Amino acid sequence: xxxxxxxxxxIELSNIKLPNIDPALFQQxxxxxxxxxxxxxxxxxxxxxxxxxxxxxxxxLAAEEAARILQALxxxxxxxxxxxLPLVDDAPQDHPKVRELHExxxxxxxxxxxxxxxxxxxxxLMKTQIDWIPLSIGAVRPTQGKTLAVMQVSGGxxxxxxxxxxxxxxxxxxxxxxPNQSSVAKAYQEFDEAGRMKPSAYYDRIVDVMEExxxxxxxxxxxxxxLVDRYSERKESAKALSRRVNQAAI
Numbered sequence: 694x695x696x697x698x699x700x701x702x703x704i705e706l707s708n709i710k711l712p713n714i715d716p717a718l719f720q721q722x723x724x725x726x727x728x729x730x731x732x733x734x735x736x737x738x739x740x741x742x743x744x745x746x747x748x749x750x751x752x753x754l755a756a757e758e759a760a761r762i763l764q765a766l767x768x769x770x771x772x773x774x775x776x777x778l779p780l781v782d783d784a785p786q787d788h789p790k791v792r793e794l795h796e797x798x799x800x801x802x803x804x805x806x807x808x809x810x811x812x813x814x815x816x817x818l819m820k821t822q823i824d825w826i827p828l829s830i831g832a833v834r835p836t837q838g839k840t841l842a843v844m845q846v847s848g849g850x851x852x853x854x855x856x857x858x859x860x861x862x863x864x865x866x867x868x869x870x871x872p873n874q875s876s877v878a879k880a881y882q883e884f885d886e887a888g889r890m891k892p893s894a895y896y897d898r899i900v901d902v903m904e905e906x907x908x909x910x911x912x913x914x915x916x917x918x919x920l921v922d923r924y925s926e927r928k929e930s931a932k933a934l935s936r937r938v939n940q941a942a943i
Contacts, residue, residue, distance in 0.1 A: 718927045729915045736769040737910045740801035744808035744819030746776055751846040751880035755899065756807040758890045759844065762903040773797055773822070781824040791825055795835070798826050803840040803910040804868070808855045810847045815855040823862055837867040838917030842906040844875040844899070851878035867921055869913060873905045
């Protein structure tokens with residue numbers, strides 16, 4: 694029985710019957726495209742978002758600490774200040790803060806989302822920033838294939854509600870969310886008067902997360918378009934092209 698199973702698994706792809714698949718658009722992974730020989734040499738670009746406008750915002754302080762670590766690891770960082778960002782649909786796309794956010798998202802190769810947990814969820818401000826990020830700009834999806842790390846701070850015991858929500862949103866926006874994550878409990882105890890994070894296991898975890906984010910970003914940024922290249926979209930594009938060609942021929 695075991696030999697038969699091994700024999701079946703070694704059947705060549707050409708002998709596998711997949712009648713619902715268009716063979717012209719179905720591709721086995723190309724290792725040469727996955728392991729691109731030419732690698733970008735510039736510093737990886739990271740955009741950090743935080744979810745509170747309080748003067749002493751712990752999600753902002755955590756994001757600033759994460760930015761310092763990313764810079765020490767060789768990255769270039771920018772932190773978006775959400776103050777003045779309007780509610781979604783309450784202002785046009787050319788609003789200065791909306792335009793600033795869009796430009797930063799297009800600039801970045803990777804993102805860090807840092808939110809407080811409020812009423813068991815991410816804050817409205819955090820969600821507003823994410824909702825202003827378009828799923829597509831023309832034919833370009835500005836977040837697709839970019840790496841993402843999620844972090845949250847809490848005023849009480851450790852929780853994962855906000856980061857779990859942000860993971861769902863990252864998947865919706867076709868981002869590559871890294872496995873590691875940070876959740877800082879009783880955040881008011883973890884930062885000194887100057888706004889720097891105190892030594893702790895929570896700080897070490899943020900170092901772990903940023904280290905992992907940097908590695909995943911370096912690993913994937915040159916092949917991100919190929920990683921998220923999908924059979925269903927190739928099929929849809931082929932149909933659209935066929936329609937355009939047929940219309941032009943009429």
